[in-house]
Amino acid sequence: MIPAGPSPLQHEAAARWQAAWRQAVRDPRELLTLLGLEAQAQRISEAAAAQFPLRVPRGFIARMRHGDPDDPLLRQVLPVLDEERVAPGFELDAVGDGAARRGHGVIHKYNGRALLIATGSCAVNCRYCFRRHYPYAEDTAAAAGWRGALDVLRQDRSIHEVILSGGDPLSLADHKLTELSDALRDIPHIRRLRIHSRLPIVLPERVDAGLLHWLHGLPWPVVIVVHANHGNEFDATVDAALAGLRDAGATLLNQAVLLRGVNDSVDALASLCERGFQAGVLPYYLHQLDRVAGAAHFEVDDPRALALHVELTSRLPGYLVPRLVREIPGHPSKSPLSRALDSTAHAV
Ligand SMILES: *Cc1c(COP(=O)(O)O)cnc(C)c1O
Ligand code: SF4
Secondary structure, three states, X not given: OOOOOOOHHHHHHHHHHHHHHHOOEOOHHHHHHHOOOHHHHHXXXXXXXXXXXXXXXXXXXXXXXXXXXXXXXXXXXXXEHHHHOOOOOOEOOOOOHHHHEEEOOEEEEEOOEEEEEOOXXXXXXXOOOHHHHOOHHHOOOOOOOOHHHHHHHHHOOOOOEEEEEOOOHHHXXXXXXHHHHHHHOOOOOOOEEEEEEOHHHHOHHHOOHHHHHHHHOOOOOEEEEEEOOOHHHOOHHHHHHHHHHHHOOOEEEEEEEOOOOXXXXXXXXXXXXXXXXXXXOEEEEXXXXXXXXXXXXXXXXXXXXXXXHHHHHHHOOHHHOOEEEEOOOOOOOOXXXXXXXXXXXXXX
């Protein structure tokens, strides 16, 4: 049987999410004006904006509180003077990805799982992200026509799970995703597909008929790890997108980053986990910040992070408590924070 191509309706839908993406706000002053915060313009860092531009979809801006300079969503995206502060230990390659690179856009650090840097693009630029310094544009799996990445996956039979990451893999057009999944079908040792994406949260328009059609047709169990840091990132449009993904058979998890001034209170973390669950998403990881240059003002120190996590654990059912972890270069998995602290102690 010849599979039917995308219908004209699906093409129209694709044009819709891509238009929403193109219409993202890129000027910090415009963002402040939309929020009635013109007077806050002196907080903007031109240097930070030049190094890693502001980019934020309008639907995400609609979830920010008008007139609140401390809005937790605004803080995640606005380039501010704090980023210019040089902080010891905050580096350009904070997670050692340069060393772990094995092929075209493939990072194989952990047993059984290989991560594909599918694309360098994102719909939003998050100020705390290590991607702000990473030369993704030169070395993504899709840019090389997937060939190099597929060779690595084919040859290593210990790899059972392919993780699409980026950048944001769902910023790829449906036909690029199909190209990849078609090639992966022929690799017998692949058992699971995982997709790490912030798009269902920041650009829920992306979850359209074409994407759901692709998901429905995949031969493996699919896990989608979305990325929300605050309960306010959910609204009816996000709920609908997540419901669509679940109906297509995906298991939904959330990872968040612990960020000072965004979610570093038990109330904020608890409502993030509860609000996510309401949308069908289970908490997965709460990450300690990667120590990337320009993000020092977001850091929550380890003792405080642990204390917050202990209190969160006493407040919520176990299945709503994310694992508090940090990424340590050279470790065989993400490291639970308590143990990460112990191993630092033993090392000295
Ligand atoms: C985080 C990460 C994974 C996934 O780890 P899980 O603990 O399975 O979520 C895989 N590969 C790389 C390179 C990673 O950074
Ligand atoms: S990779 Fe994730 S955290 Fe980084 S900018 Fe893109 S969406 Fe934000």
